[in-house]
Amino acid sequence: MRGISPSCRLRKGSVAGEHSLGEGGGKVFGLCPRKPMGRRSGWGYVLCEEPVAPVRHPLQRGRPSPRPRPRRWSWGNLRSKSVVSRGVGSLGTPRNGPKTSRAPAVPAPGSCRPQRLPPGAAGDTLWDLAIAEVEKRGNTDDDEEHVEVWEKSMLFMGNKNGGKTTIILRCLEREETPKPTLALEYTFGRRARRHNAPKDITHFWELGGGTSLLELIQIPITSNNLNSFAVVLVLDLSKPNELWTTMEKLLQVTRHHVNKILTKLEKTNPEVATEIKQRIQNTLQKDHPDYELIDPFPVPLLIIGSKYDIFHEFDSEMRKIISKTLRFVSHYYGASLVFTGKSEALLLKAHVLINHLAFGYDKSKSLSVDHSKPLFIPAGLDSLSQIGPPPASDSDIGKMRAKTPLELWKKVFEKVFPPKVFCDLQGTKDPAQDSQYAEYEVDVMRAQKKQELEHYKRNASKSWKEMDFGSDEVL
Known part of the structure; x- marks a missing residue:
């Protein structure tokens, strides 16, 4: 010293x-x-x-x-x-x-x-x-570059009882028992990209009821979050007769609503509208051989084929037709495709693609196009030459009149698997009678109002019967 x-x-x-x-x-x-x-x-x-x-x-x-x-x-x-x-x-x-x-x-x-x-x-x-x-720490934080927080929204939709809730819970790493989705449910997830960094947020919306509640699609998709929105379509592979109808209805309504929002953004916020359209055009690289042959979906799309463990027991030719059709649809819309089931390995593959859309994690470059195995095809890694023509003879294809390639694949698929007429609301329980939604105060008040309504109806019917309408009265 x-x-x-x-x-x-x-x-x-x-x-x-x-x-x-x-x-x-x-x-x-x-x-x-x-x-x-x-x-x-x-x-x-x-x-x-x-x-x-x-x-x-x-x-x-x-x-x-x-x-x-x-x-x-x-x-x-x-x-x-x-x-x-x-x-x-x-x-x-x-x-x-x-x-x-x-x-x-x-x-x-x-x-x-x-x-x-x-x-x-x-x-x-x-x-x-x-x-x-x-x-000292405050001054250091002010000097550092501002870190932007990632905030995105995702809409899960598909077949009724197709496994959407299970996939969401697995993605969020929540140990909960899945419950049937009544209408439109919401949850969220947070992830940190690195240590001591602010957590990114993703809003998860789940549409229940299959195709019976299509009008609810417009609730989560707005002009404020369209630039950071993604859609996950979950299709039940064990129900091939309902597959195309469910997929077509859900994607058509979603696309129509998104295009309506884009039209409004062109007038109110043209910069955001231009950015979204530019992103749509960049779904495939310009040097891709199918760049001019596809019609990309207006928002990022992920197609998940669920219940592969049941699908794997189908006939080999049926599995090939379904797999090739879904490969074409996903490639035509510029979407990713993955098959999943109960096994942890298959759930992890779907988890990778969901995390890429939700939190910006690196997209896997692995590829699996073998029809005898679960498919795993990230967007942009497939091609029409690898998919091949529709699974039908040349004579049958010549007889089918189709304006677009998508319509041709639809007719070929529905010839093998005719669409099943079904109602998504059949077997739906009244939520007021479901024990999982029970609330004592609400149930007591509802019973009281029901009694008052019945009492009012009886009094009203008596008053109408006691009224005397004269012939000279003008009604």
Whole structure:
């Protein structure tokens, strides 16, 4: 330590003699006791520039003791707040003390009273140090580049009882028992891209009831979130006769609503509308051979074929027709395609593509197009040449009149799997009678209002019967 040697014995309340302060050339002539600061503060010392006479210790009575008990210097005794020197640039690093170098305060000549140091100086209380640390971190955060928080929205729709809720819970890593979706349900998920970074948020919407509640699609899709919106279509592979009808209705209504919003954005916010259209055009790279042959969906689309464990038991030719048809549809719309089931490995594959759309994680570059295995095809990695023609003979294709390739594939698929006429609302329980939605106060009030309604109907019917309409009255 520069300045006072730790081996020097300093006496409380007596002249210490002349001690060199190091390279600065200053000298210590005497020491004065310092009053305790705080509840746990001990007695300290003040170095003075001029010789001072022995002083009485504040706790002593009577005459001052000429030879107080000597005490070795330590950081607790010589506090940097009280140490005063002139001509010394730094007192060095004290033993077991903070490794900082701060300029000490300088008292008036001939004064032994310590001067207050600026905030943040060594020797401050714990609260002062904590405040200084928080201010330092705040200044550092202001200097750093602002990190943008990722916020997206996703709509899950598809066959009734197709496994949408199970996929969402698995993606959010929630150990919950899936319950049937009544209409339109909402949840959210958060992820941090790196340590100590703000968490990104994704809003998950789930449309229940299959195709019976199509008008609810317009609720989650708005002009405010269209630029960060994605659609996940879950198709039940175990019901091929309902597959095309469900897919066609849901995608048509969604596309019509999105195009309506884009038309409004062209007038109100043309920059956002242009950005969305440019993203649609960039679904495939311009050097892709099918760039001019596809019709990309206006928002990112992911098609998930669920219940693969049941689908795998189908006839090989049936599985091939369904797989090729879904490959064409997903490629035609610029979408990703994945088959999933109960196994953890298949759920993990769907999880990868969902995380890519929801939180911007890296998209997997793996590819699986073998019809005898679960399909996994990220958007843009398939082609019409690899998919091949529709699974039908040339004579049958010649007899089919289709205006677009999508319509041709539809007719070929429905010839093998005729569309089944079904009602999504059949077997739907009345939510008022469902025990999982039971609320005592609401149920009591509902029963009371029902009784009042029945009483009103009886009184109204009696009043109508008692009325006498004369023949001369004009109705």
